[in-house]
Amino acid sequence: MKNVKITPLKSNRSGRPIANQYKIETPKGKYFQSYKSIIAFVPKQNGKIKLDEYYHNYSRTTSKYLTQFLGLNTQERQSLINEGGIKLTNLNK
Numbered sequence: 001m002k003n004v005k006i007t008p009l010k011s012n013r014s015g016r017p018i019a020n021q022y023k024i025e026t027p028k029g030k031y032f033q034s035y036k037s038i039i040a041f042v043p044k045q046n047g048k049i050k051l052d053e054y055y056h057n058y059s060r061t062t063s064k065y066l067t068q069f070l071g072l073n074t075q076e077r078q079s080l081i082n083e084g085g086i087k088l089t090n091l092n093k
Contacts, residue, residue: 003027009065021065031091032069034062038091040069051081053088 005025008017009032024031029043034055039062041050049070057063067073072080080086 009068012068018065023069032066034058034065039066041091042070048084049080049086050089050091051077051086052091054090055092056088 003026007023007025008019009021009023010016011018020035022033024033027044029041029045029047031038031042032040037052037055037058039052039055039058043049051066055062056066063074067077070077077086081088
């Protein structure tokens with residue numbers, strides 16, 4: 001794929017790459033992948049953040065790194081979901 005950059009997330013504490021947690025940058029926006037599942041999509045142009053309806057809150061580890069990726073804590077993320085600022089959808093079809 002052209003213009004796609006995949007990088008592992010890095011630990012906020014140690015700065016080392018985190019296994020199985022990735023940021024994928026494309027011309028359309030950036031994705032967060034945990035293991036083999038796409039968890040989030042943040043569009044480059046105006047648009048809503050999309051979270052996978054099943055996997056966005058799958059485990060403590062996924063939630064921890066989703067928080068890091070989005071820069072939103074769990075309460076902020078849930079508020080935006082409730083207000084319609086973040087859309088829940090199936091990102092793994």
